[in-house]
Amino acid sequence: MSSVGRVGAPIHLIYMLLDKNSSQKFFLPKNPEVVNPMPGTLVNSEAVGKGFEFYLIAQQSRKGAVKPTFYRVIYSDSALEEGLLEELIFAQCFNYMNWLGSIKVPAVMQYAKKLGTLVGTQVQQKSVDDMKNQLYFI
DSSP states (O other): OOBOSSTTOBOOOEEEEEETTOOOOOOEEETTEEEOOOTTEEEOSSSSOSSSEEEEEOSOOSSSOOOOEEEEEEEEOOOOOHHHHHHHHHHHTTOOTTOOSOOSSOHHHHHHHHHHHHHHHTOOSOOOGGGTTSOTTO
């Protein structure tokens, strides 16, 4: 196994799929109407399958019904417990630069999407060596 950081520390992998365009909607009953769930709401039973799957509402909706993001772990060799992984994912929704509050998906996923879009549409040449260690795509 490879190691990162200290010598002998193994690398663990968690492969996840996420669907931010889920058709599922969740509401809370509040007399006399229903309201959107609060940010941080996690649904990991009843509405999901038998595997490690869950819905997470990370952002607040000011208008209309909030759409949860669906997560499915397809491979994990990590000893990280389900609850800790769900908390880590929710915390990552607050780590997007220059944005106060949370976003719908973890920041690393948003950065990957932005970088993929930039490279696919704008970059037609080799990158400049000075830019390799900068987050110029943000």
